[in-house]
Amino acid sequence: MKNIKTIAKPTLKNTASKGCGECQTSCQSACKTSCTVANQQCDNTRRR
Amino acid sequence: MIHKFKFKELNIVMDINSGAIHIVSDMVYDILDFYPDEPKEAVISQLSNKYSPTSINDAFDEIEALKQNGMLFSDDDQITTEMLEGRGPVIKAMCLHVAHDCNMRCKYCFGDAGAFEGQRSLLSFETGKKAIDFLPTHSGTRHNLEIDFFGGEPLMNFDVVKQLVAYGREAEKAYGKNIRFTITTNGLLLDEEKRDFINANMENVILSIDGRPEVNDRMRRTPNDKGTYSLIIKNYLDFVKEREGTYYVRGTFTRDNLDFAEDVKHLADLGFRNISVEPVVTDPSLGYALREKDLPRIFEEYERLADLYLQYAMEGKPFEFFHFNVDLEQGPCVYKRIAGCGAGTEYVAVTPEGDIYPCHQFVGNPDFLLGNVWDDAFENKLFEDFNKAHIYNKEKCKSCWAKFYCSGGCHANAYNMNGTISVPYEMGCEMEKKRLECAIGIRAALA
Numbered sequence: 314m315k316n317i318k319t320i321a322k323p324t325l326k327n328t329a330s331k332g333c334g335e336c337q338t339s340c341q342s343a344c345k346t347s348c349t350v351a352n353q354q355c356d357n358t359r360r361r
Numbered sequence: 362m363i364h365k366f367k368f369k370e371l372n373i374v375m376d377i378n379s380g381a382i383h384i385v386s387d388m389v390y391d392i393l394d395f396y397p398d399e400p401k402e403a404v405i406s407q408l409s410n411k412y413s414p415t416s417i418n419d420a421f422d423e424i425e426a427l428k429q430n431g432m433l434f435s436d437d438d439q440i441t442t443e444m445l446e447g448r449g450p451v452i453k454a455m456c457l458h459v460a461h462d463c464n465m466r467c468k469y470c471f472g473d474a475g476a477f478e479g480q481r482s483l484l485s486f487e488t489g490k491k492a493i494d495f496l497p498t499h500s501g502t503r504h505n506l507e508i509d510f511f512g513g514e515p516l517m518n519f520d521v522v523k524q525l526v527a528y529g530r531e532a533e534k535a536y537g538k539n540i541r542f543t544i545t546t547n548g549l550l551l552d553e554e555k556r557d558f559i560n561a562n563m564e565n566v567i568l569s570i571d572g573r574p575e576v577n578d579r580m581r582r583t584p585n586d587k588g589t590y591s592l593i594i595k596n597y598l599d600f601v602k603e604r605e606g607t608y609y610v611r612g613t614f615t616r617d618n619l620d621f622a623e624d625v626k627h628l629a630d631l632g633f634r635n636i637s638v639e640p641v642v643t644d645p646s647l648g649y650a651l652r653e654k655d656l657p658r659i660f661e662e663y664e665r666l667a668d669l670y671l672q673y674a675m676e677g678k679p680f681e682f683f684h685f686n687v688d689l690e691q692g693p694c695v696y697k698r699i700a701g702c703g704a705g706t707e708y709v710a711v712t713p714e715g716d717i718y719p720c721h722q723f724v725g726n727p728d729f730l731l732g733n734v735w736d737d738a739f740e741n742k743l744f745e746d747f748n749k750a751h752i753y754n755k756e757k758c759k760s761c762w763a764k765f766y767c768s769g770g771c772h773a774n775a776y777n778m779n780g781t782i783s784v785p786y787e788m789g790c791e792m793e794k795k796r797l798e799c800a801i802g803i804r805a806a807l808a
Contacts, residue, residue, distance in 0.1 A: 314423045316386040320808040321689035323379030323432050325698070325765065329439040332696030335505045337541070338454035339768075340702045340720065344611070344639055344683060345545065345567070349793065350701060350768035352686040352800075353693045356505060 331357050363434060364762030365393055368667075368802025375801065377762050378439070381432040382689060384805050388412050389420050396424060397434065439695045442753050448696075450744045451501040454703065456710040456721040457492055459484040459521055460513035465547050465589060468580045469613060469641050469649065471722065475513030477712070478725035483518040484713040489525045491734040492711045497536035499739070509543045511710075511721055516550035519558075526562050545569065545611075547581070548593035548600075556600050564606060568597050571612035572624020572638065579617060580649075594631075601633060609683060611637040615649035619658050622666040629673060629680040637683035640792055642774050653788060660795045667799040671806055684793075687766065687800040698752075701768035705731075705747030719747060722773030747772065750782045757785055767793045 336356040339349070362377040365385075372390040374383045385393075391411065395404045401421055405414045412420075427433040461482045463475030475481065484492075496506050508529065510522050522544070529540045544559060545567040559566055570593060571577040578588025601608060610633045614621035621638050628636050640659070643650050651659070666682065673679055692698075702708065705719030712724055715734040723729040732739045752758035752769045770793065774786040 314426075316389045316420045316423050317374075317427065318384045318808075319381060319427075319432065320384060320805055321380060321382035323376065323381040323430075323435065324691050325378065325380035325695050326431070326435075326439050328691070328694035328696075331694035332440075332444075332448070333694075334448075334451065334453060334503055334696075334707065336693060336697060337505075338507055338703050338708045339697075340456075340704065340708065340771075344637060345721065349684045349687070349766065349796065349800075350698055351692050351766035351797075352684065352688065353697065354688070355691055355693055357694070 328355070331355070333357050362437075362760075362762060363393065365390060366798050366802075368798065368805060371802065371805050373798075373801060373805050374433070375762065376427075376433050376435055377765060378437040379431050379435040380765065381427075381435075382801060382805070383427070383432070384808070386420070388416060389424065392417065392420055392424065396421075397428075440699070442751075445696060445699055445751060445753070446748055449501070450499075450706065450741055450748075451503055452496065452499040452707055452709055452741075453503040453505070454507040454509075454708040455492065455496050456509050456511045456708070457484070457489070457525075458512060458710060458712045458721070458724065459489065459510050459515045459525075460518040461713050462517055463513040463547070464517060464549050464584065465514065466582050466584050466586070467547075468582065469615060469643055471643070472513065473725070477513075479712075481513075482713040484521055486521050486524050486528075488713065488715045488734065489521055490528055491715060493525060493529050493532050493540075495711070495717075495734045495739070496540075497532055497538045500538065503538075505539050505541065507541045507543065509545060511545050514547050514549070515544055516546050516555060519550070519555055523558060526558075541565075543567070547589070548596045549589065551593070551596040551600055553599075556596075556603060559600075560603055560606070566600075566604070566606075566608040567637075568600065568608060568610045569612070570594070570597065570610050570628070571614070572618070572621065573627045576618045576624055577612075580613070580615065597633075598631065607635065609635045609637045611639070611683075613639050613641050615641045616651055616655060617649050619655060619662060622662050622669055625666055625680075625682060626669055629669075629678070633680070635681045635683070640789070642771075642777070642786070642789065651788060656788065656791055659792060663792075663795050663799050667803055670803055674807070684796040685800040685803055687797065687804065689801075689804050695765070698765040698768050700751050702771065704772050705729075705741070705743050705750075719743060720773060722771070723776075746782065755783055755785060757787075757790070761790070761794075763790070763794045763797050766797050 541564040543565040574590040772782040
């Protein structure tokens with residue numbers, strides 16, 4: 314494409330089958346007062 | 362829904378429902394002021410003074426190709442409200458208040474200098490054990506659990522912290538779970554022995570400091586009203602030198618340091634690599650409270666911070682700023698993005714007395730007392746309220762472009778400012794949106 318460069322693919326829909334809840338709780342990570350959730354990691358494949 | 366904005370010389374277009382993000386030409390950026398409401402002919406006519414009809418035609422084709430591929434103007438049909446709300450009460454994370462006492466007297470403290478509107482107290486090992494047992498027994502099939510040692514100042518009760526980590530390791534085996542311990546400290550008591558224990562046992566560590574000495578010392582004071590910077594900085598530098606796992610130095614900015622990018626710079630120049638600086642949320646009548654009229658200045662400062670972030674990355678001395686770490690590859694799943702922080706559903710706080718609250722920010726408010734770890738018949742009476750307080754049920758969030766990134770904001774901030782967890786804290790929303798634009802702009806600049 315001449316006019317558009319995609320830097321993030323439409324990944325949100327692919328995650329609808331996940332929701333396993335194994336990831337870190339956002340408020341525990343650093344902020345404790347103002348959440349940004351999108352900066353959390355998905356732990357769907359990081360189970361121990 | 363789309364959101365478009367400029368970051369430096371870049372035109373950025375976000376497709377909110379799919380998560381796709383694009384850098385576009387000036388022409389596409391202009392066309393999207395009209396598309397899809399206006400027909401192509403009308404757009405060609407509107408923009409004929411800037412672009413030729415042929416080039417506008419080509420750009421239209423590109424926009425429509427993305428639309429057909431679900432990367433622009435996509436539908437919000439990932440999951441239903443029923444799928445989200447039907448997941449049941451599972452508690453997987455706990456903020457464990459091991460000390461309702463503190464050896465600092467920070468002026469902006471939401472925890473009443475550690476006392477949380479109650480008596481100063483320390484968590485006993487016996488109550489701590491009940492708290493740890495509470496978590497796996499209420500966590501359903503979740504494997505990964507989290508316990509953050511919090512206060513007040515948790516290092517004031519460090520022997521109990523150590524005992525509870527050992528107890529937690531046994532609980533992991535007994536219940537077949539993995540517990541991630543974290544700790545949040547003000548650094549005053551962070552000596553070599555505690556450092557070694559924390560490094561060996563904690564997955565994440567939050568080190569509180571506001572930045573430049575004069576900024577830190579204005580708010581973060583000792584009980585006899587002295588500044589604390591000189592008392593903590595060496596402890597922190599020694600700590601991170603040995604640290605292999607995750608850590609954050611975490612500060613708070615107020616109306617008194619709206620030039621907070623300088624504080625981030627100070628911390629980065631000292632060698633700290635993971636930095637978080639948060640806006641103070643407090644009684645609006647206080648002199649240091651942030652006000653709506655400060656927003657333009659705060660936005661400007663986030664832009665300066667984004668410049669600094671990029672500059673340091675280019676110069677080979679990168680640092681991470683917590684709110685700029687948006688992962689464009691994947692990040693959290695759509696369930697988490699809709700449900701938000703998990704307070705009152707999968708996240709609770711437990712006091713030294715064993716009282717359970719939806720999160721650390723609600724501790725001490727009797728309306729939010731959920732039970733006690735010594736009472737085996739726990740039932741979360743507020744589960745439905747918090748479970749339903751997600752972005753599809755909050756009017757202001759439904760139409761907001763940032764909804765899948767901020768996920769509805771902090772329930773406690775919403776409650777404290779608006780008297781309900783269903784209406785987000787407006788100034789928090791505005792700052793969050795600006796941080797997100799900077800975060801995504803940074804990714805675009807580095808792409």
